[in-house]
Amino acid sequence: MRTVPRYLxxxxxxxxxxxxxxxPDSACKQIRMGVANWTDVMATSAIAKQLxxxxxxxxxxxxxxxxxxxxxxxxxxLDVFLGYWDPLMNAEIQSLKDxxxxxxxxxxxxxxxxxxxxxxxxxxxxxxKTFADIARFKxxxxxxxxxxxxGSATNQQLQALIDTDQFGLKGxxxxxxxxxxxxxxxxxxxxxxxxIVFFGWAPxxxxxxxxxxxxxxxxxxxxxxxxxxxxxxxxxxxxxxxCPNVQRLLDQLTFTTASESAMMVSILAxxxxxxxxxxxxxxxxxxxQRWTAGVTTYNGEPYTx
Numbered sequence: 001m002r003t004v005p006r007y008l009x010x011x012x013x014x015x016x017x018x019x020x021x022x023x024p025d026s027a028c029k030q031i032r033m034g035v036a037n038w039t040d041v042m043a044t045s046a047i048a049k050q051l052x053x054x055x056x057x058x059x060x061x062x063x064x065x066x067x068x069x070x071x072x073x074x075x076x077x078l079d080v081f082l083g084y085w086d087p088l089m090n091a092e093i094q095s096l097k098d099x100x101x102x103x104x105x106x107x108x109x110x111x112x113x114x115x116x117x118x119x120x121x122x123x124x125x126x127x128x129k130t131f132a133d134i135a136r137f138k139x140x141x142x143x144x145x146x147x148x149x150x151g152s153a154t155n156q157q158l159q160a161l162i163d164t165d166q167f168g169l170k171g172x173x174x175x176x177x178x179x180x181x182x183x184x185x186x187x188x189x190x191x192x193x194x195x196i197v198f199f200g201w202a203p204x205x206x207x208x209x210x211x212x213x214x215x216x217x218x219x220x221x222x223x224x225x226x227x228x229x230x231x232x233x234x235x236x237x238x239x240x241x242x243c244p245n246v247q248r249l250l251d252q253l254t255f256t257t258a259s260e261s262a263m264m265v266s267i268l269a270x271x272x273x274x275x276x277x278x279x280x281x282x283x284x285x286x287x288x289q290r291w292t293a294g295v296t297t298y299n300g301e302p303y304t305x
Contacts, residue, residue, distance in 0.1 A: 028243035029298065030058045034069030034081040037149065038179055040203060040231075041083035043263035044109065046273035048082060048253055050281060051291060052246065054305075056298030067092065067151045070234075074101045079239050080250065084232040087223040088115055092153040093234075103237045108230040110203075110255050115154070116218060116227025117145070118200030120190055121211040128195070130217030135168035137195055143172050146185055146198035150176040154199055157222055166221060186210060201229075203257035205265045249295050259287070281305075 031052055035045045049059040062069070062078060066089060072078035074096055084093060084104065096102045119128050128137050134145070147155040155174050162169045177185070182198055183206060189196035190210060200212060216226050223229060233250050240247040266276045281288045288305040297303050 028057070028246060030060060031243075031246060032072075032077070032079045033059055033061045034072055034078045034083075035061050035063045036066050036069060036081075036083045037063055038083065039205075039264045039267050040110075040201075040260050042273045043260055043267060043276065044082045044253070044255060046277035047263075047280065047291075048080075048250070050274060050277040051249060051253075051288075055245075055249070055292075055295065055303055057246065065149050065151050066153065070096060070102075073234060073236055076236055079236055079243075081234045082109060082231070082250075082253075084234045085113070085115060086230050086232055088157065088229060089153045091156070100237055102234050103240060105233040105235075105251060107251070107254070108232045109253055110231040110257070110260065112257055113202060113229040113231055114214065114227050115199070115201035115229045116222050117158075117197055117215045118212045119195075119197055119215065120186075121213055122193055123195050123197075124213035126195075128197070129213070129215065131167045131215055131219070131221070132217055133215075134172075134197055137197075138172065140195040141172075141197055144175050144197075145169075145172055146182050146196065147174045147176055148182060148199055149178055152176075154222075158199070161221060166219075201227075203260040203264065205261060205268055208261070208265075245296055245298075249292065252291050252293060252295075259284075 033045055033049065035041055045061060049061060052059050062072065064072070066083070069078060069081050069083075070093060073081060086108070093102070097104065117131065117134075123137075127133060134141070145158060147158055149155075155176055158174050161167065162172050162174070175182075175185070186196060186198055186206070187210075197215075200206060200214060206212065214227065218226055233253070235247070235250070263276055263280060266279075267273055285305065292303055292305055295303050
């Protein structure tokens with residue numbers, strides 16, 4: 001009888017056992033994740049990091065503005081970003097898509113979001129209900145509209161409204177600030193019952209903590225349907241083919257506005273994002289199971305939540 005060489009027997013055994021096919025890809029061991037300094041993205045990114053860590057991956061998070069994160073993806077210094085707000089970031093991201101420098105997930109990780117200008121209810125009741133009403137309150141507003149961090153696509157869109165004098169906004173100034181800084185200004189205005197126009201969005205606890213109203217009549221300048229939005233996951237083009245196991249997790253990592261808002265409440269109350277993520281996964285086993293269905297550990301072994 002013909003003898004099979006020892007090395008071929010071992011090779012066959014590895015194929016049959018699946019261990020060869022399941023061998024880990026060292027290029028996927030560390031996942032470089034960009035995290036915008038927005039509470040919603042901090043929350044979803046913390047969930048992703050916790051799950052990946054449980055699966056045996058090393059996750060390095062870089063906290064930065066959206067423009068820096070997108071540049072990091074373009075330059076292949078980052079792998080993934082869970083915070084592409086569509087349509088607010090479309091102008092900033094379109095060239096990256098056209099040049100195939102990023103890949104956008106097949107489906108959004110969040111639907112039924114909203115992002116547009118807002119005012120406290122008391123100002124809404126005084127007549128500031130639409131974009132066209134803002135100019136009438138210019139003196140009371142001090143000529144200010146409160147945006148988010150410098151360099152954001154949102155601020156650029158708001159500045160474009162001013163530069164082109166849409167809705168009579170010429171002469172207004174965008175106050176660029178962090179999310180926390182903008183919310184502090186909103187709190188100060190509410191305490192004093194003074195006028196303020198600011199950029200608001202949902203999901204976010206601001207919708208529960210403050211009695212606010214979103215302005216209408218935007219003429220789709222900040223997106224269709226008065227600021228209706230979706231949030232997508234973005235990766236470098238080579239990431240999915242190189243790391244299909246991680247990509248599967250990312251594709252399954254979807255949220256609701258209610259769940260994200262609940263996560264954000266904890267973070268804004270002072271809880272560290274990773275502590276929130278651990279608690280959420282412990283207290284929401286259905287989410288844990290749904291997000292990790294069919295994934296394996298980094299070493300290719302079955303993953304059990």
